[in-house]
Every structure is written in structure tokens, then in C-alpha cells.
Amino acid sequence: MEYNQVFVQMALHAWNVQIGRTDKFFDAIADEDLKKQVAPGKNTFFYLLGHLIAVNDTMIQLFDKGKRSYMHLDDVFVKNPDRSGLPVPVAAELREEWKKSNKQLSDIFSKMTPDEWFSKHTAMSDEDHKNDPSRNKMSVLLNR
Amino acid sequence: MEYNQVFVQMALHAWNVQIGRTDKFFDAIADEDLKKQVAPGKNTFFYLLGHLIAVNDTMIQLFDKGKRSYMHLDDVFVKNPDRSGLPVPVAAELREEWKKSNKQLSDIFSKMTPDEWFSKHTAMSDEDHKNDPSRNKMSVLLNR
Numbered sequence: 045m046e047y048n049q050v051f052v053q054m055a056l057h058a059w060n061v062q063i064g065r066t067d068k069f070f071d072a073i074a075d076e077d078l079k080k081q082v083a084p085g086k087n088t089f090f091y092l093l094g095h096l097i098a099v100n101d102t103m104i105q106l107f108d109k110g111k112r113s114y115m116h117l118d119d120v121f122v123k124n125p126d127r128s129g130l131p132v133p134v135a136a137e138l139r140e141e142w143k144k145s146n147k148q149l150s151d152i153f154s155k156m157t158p159d160e161w162f163s164k165h166t167a168m169s170d171e172d173h174k175n176d177p178s179r180n181k182m183s184v185l186l187n188r
Numbered sequence: 189m190e191y192n193q194v195f196v197q198m199a200l201h202a203w204n205v206q207i208g209r210t211d212k213f214f215d216a217i218a219d220e221d222l223k224k225q226v227a228p229g230k231n232t233f234f235y236l237l238g239h240l241i242a243v244n245d246t247m248i249q250l251f252d253k254g255k256r257s258y259m260h261l262d263d264v265f266v267k268n269p270d271r272s273g274l275p276v277p278v279a280a281e282l283r284e285e286w287k288k289s290n291k292q293l294s295d296i297f298s299k300m301t302p303d304e305w306f307s308k309h310t311a312m313s314d315e316d317h318k319n320d321p322s323r324n325k326m327s328v329l330l331n332r
Contacts, residue, residue, distance in 0.1 A: 073227050085216070162191070177194050
């Protein structure tokens with residue numbers, strides 16, 4: 045196996061471990077507890093979950109894989125702070141979007157070639173990438 | 189730059205991002221709030237912090253870099269569950285150990301060559317590594 049193939053495998057495994065842990069974490073929190081703060085003065089679990097979906101979803105665009113699926117969450121969970129007063133989805137819906145989003149991303153990731161992973165993402169110029177080849181699609185994934 | 193060097197650089201960057209976030213997170217929690225639970229029915233922030241120090245510290249041994257520095261935390265934060273009744277360090281001491289441990293690990297990591305990163309860790313056999321080269325020192329780091 046080539047080095048770069050091994051890297052991709054390692055990075056995807058690390059991503060899946062991370063998602064699996066996060067998934068287990070949210071599954072263990074009851075709907076009524078989702079609206080509690082992660083820590084005193086911090087965001088709620090609910091906001092955190094929506095934020096993760098929206099932010100992970102940006103990878104579709106960054107990796108040049110078409111249009112985002114969860115842009116409708118940006119207003120409430122990214123552009124505005126927690127408890128902004130905007131209407132929010134119900135917990136069950138958000139939990140389902142979280143699962144669906146992970147499934148969609150994992151399908152996209154599994155089809156990407158090593159060359160694709162090590163190429164620049166859509167928010168970078170050719171020069172950015174030339175100056176720092178460690179900035180690429182895979183680094184986006186690793187730094188989530 | 190070689191692919192494997194780029195990958196090491198990316199993985200270390202991802203690790204530093206992760207530690208930086210965790211550091212900021214714990215710094216934002218007051219000493220008196222550390223003993224609260226991360227989520228209802230979950231471990232306390234205090235236990236989580238001690239657990240992270242002890243578990244990260246095992247990399248010293250796994251990477252064949254000598255003796256562990258925070259083995260004394262294993263009893264309270266790894267081998268026993270939260271609120272076991274065992275005597276625990278004071279918050280300030282634990283916070284200092286967290287910072288020191290990160291500094292020590294980052295010093296060790298920065299001196300490791302790509303070949304070292306992609307070699308098997310001390311808890312693996314030669315055969316393990318041959319069968320699955322994506323299991324190595326770097327995968328330990330990535331999966332934390």
C-alpha cells in the first residue's frame with residue numbers, strides 16, 4: 045500500500061472515531077437536557093449539535109462535491125449566537141439531521157482518492173497550496 | 189517536501205488545534221464549577237481533565253520515549269470511576285499538570301521523524317504492524 049493511501053485511511057479512521065464518540069455522547073443526552081449549557085456560561089448542547097451539522101456540512105462545498113445540504117441551519121446555529129430567539133428545529137429533527145449528515149459525509153469521503161485529499165480546497169488559491177502543501181482537503185478534515 | 193513529512197505536519201497541527209481548544213475550554217471553567225458534571229449523569233470536568241492528562245501521558249511509553257510522568261493520576265482518573273472517594277489533587281495542581289503535560293508531549297512530538305511516526309508503537313507486535321501499516325504511532329495520536 046502507498047504511504048498516501050495509508051494516510052487517508054488513518055485520517056478517515058480518526059474522523060470516524062471522533063464522530064462515533066460525538067454520536068454516543070449526544071445519544072446519551074435526553075431531549076429535555078439538550079437545552080442545558082455544556083458548561084456554566086457556555087452554549088447549550090442543542091446549539092452545539094446544530095453548529096456541528098452546519099459546520100461539517102461546509103466540507104461538501106470546500107471539497108467541491110456540490111451544494112450543501114444543511115445551509116438552512118446556518119442562521120440559527122452559525123451566524124447567530126445561542127438563544128437568539130430565532131425559531132429552532134425540534135430535537136428529534138436535529139438528531140436525525142445529524143445522523144443523515146454523517147452518513148452523507150462518510151459516503152463522500154469514502155469515494156475520494158488520495159490525490160483529491162491532498163489537493164487544495166475550494167477556499168484556497170493555487171499559490172496558497174504551493175506555499176503550504178499541508179493546507180489541503182485532508183487538513184480541513186483533521187482540524188475539525 | 190515529502191508526502192510523509194507533510195502528513196506529520198498536518199497531524200501535529202491537528203493535535204495542537206485540539207489541545208488548544210481543550211485548554212481554552214478548561215481555562216473558561218472556574219475552579220468551583222470543575223466539580224460539576226459535563227452532562228447529566230456524566231463525569232465531572234475535573235475527572236475529565238485528570239483522565240486526559242493520564243491517558244495522553246501513556247503516549248510517552250507507547251512511543252518509547254521513557255517513563256511516564258503522570259502515572260500517579262491513574263488510580264483516581266483511569267482505574268477508578270469518578271467520585272470514587274479516593275483523595276484527589278487540588279484544582280490548581282491538576283491544571284498545572286495539564287499544561288506541563290502538554291508542553292512535555294509537544295516537545296517529544298516535535299523531535300520525532302516521519303519514519304518514527306509511521307513505525308509501530310510499543311504495544312504492537314511486528315506482525316500487527318505488517319498486517320495493518322495504518323496502525324502506528326501516528327494513528328495513536330490521531331485517534332486521541
